[in-house]
Amino acid sequence: MIAAYYQFSPKTGKAGQNIASVLKAVEKNDFDLLVLPELCTTGYGLTQEESRQWSEPVPDGPTTKAFLDYSRSRQCTIVWGMAEREGCHVYNSAVLVHKGYYLGKYRKIHLFLNEKDIFTPGNLPFTVWEVEGVKIGLMICFDWAFPEAARTLGARGAQVIAHPSNLVLPLCQKAMPIRALENRIFTITANRCGRERGLSFTGKSLICAPDGSVLSRASKQAAFGYAVLDPREALNKSLTPRNSVFEDRRPSFYL
Ligand code: ACM
Numbered sequence: 001m002i003a004a005y006y007q008f009s010p011k012t013g014k015a016g017q018n019i020a021s022v023l024k025a026v027e028k029n030d031f032d033l034l035v036l037p038e039l040c041t042t043g044y045g046l047t048q049e050e051s052r053q054w055s056e057p058v059p060d061g062p063t064t065k066a067f068l069d070y071s072r073s074r075q076c077t078i079v080w081g082m083a084e085r086e087g088c089h090v091y092n093s094a095v096l097v098h099k100g101y102y103l104g105k106y107r108k109i110h111l112f113l114n115e116k117d118i119f120t121p122g123n124l125p126f127t128v129w130e131v132e133g134v135k136i137g138l139m140i141c142f143d144w145a146f147p148e149a150a151r152t153l154g155a156r157g158a159q160v161i162a163h164p165s166n167l168v169l170p171l172c173q174k175a176m177p178i179r180a181l182e183n184r185i186f187t188i189t190a191n192r193c194g195r196e197r198g199l200s201f202t203g204k205s206l207i208c209a210p211d212g213s214v215l216s217r218a219s220k221q222a223a224f225g226y227a228v229l230d231p232r233e234a235l236n237k238s239l240t241p242r243n244s245v246f247e248d249r250r251p252s253f254y255l
Pocket residue numbers: 038111112140141142143165166167168
């Protein structure tokens with residue numbers, strides 16, 4: 001499986017332009033799974049008013065339709081982050097589509113800083129979808145700081161975690177190899193880069209393997225990156241012949 005990310009600097013409030021520039025940038029690249037950054041169609045630093053104005057229903061909005069169409073034409077899987085509107089709520093969501101079919105969405109559970117003024121906290125469980133025999137889980141950006149997020153996805157069978165991000169701190173890039181190692185899974189963190197409304201994003205998107213190694217790492221510039229993965233490696237949860245990172249858990253001693 002070729003797993004890829006596209007790191008770029010979205011234009012605030014220009015969903016159509018952002019989608020067109022992503023699709024143009026990845027056009028000549030091969031991939032089975034493409035992961036894009038958090039809020040990659042609207043930009044990140046939104047006001048409450050803008051988040052209401054620029055959010056869309058999922059899957060019934062134009063952004064989901066555009067990615068559905070592209071995933072059908074390229075026969076691939078795409079995960080991206082966007083502002084989702086449902087009734088009076090706006091969620092910071094990630095969406096999964098495969099070969100023209102909508103598979104599902106995740107709403108960010110751990111909101112970061114001022115996101116707490118803009119978005120409703122996620123109300124959907126950490127979910128794993130099976131895509132052509134490979135189990136894919138979703139989490140978003142700051143979820144990295146809560147090991148329970150990746151742990152829950154790992155416990156639910158995820159072999160690959162797609163992780164749309166808009167990181168302003170340089171810490172997640174240090175943590176993700178550990179999230180991958182402690183759950184023996186692959187992770188694809190698609191960060192954004194550039195500046196927006198006084199915020200500077202840290203780039204350095206990365207793909208990690210179940211042994212904690214980094215298979216691809218971007219710089220701070222716009223970049224397409226990929227790795228060829230064998231998701232079956234994520235089925236082996238052993239650290240030693242007598243230690244499994246899941247079977248050896250002792251939940252009665254944990255919080
Ligand atoms: C973040 O969760 N966007 C830092």
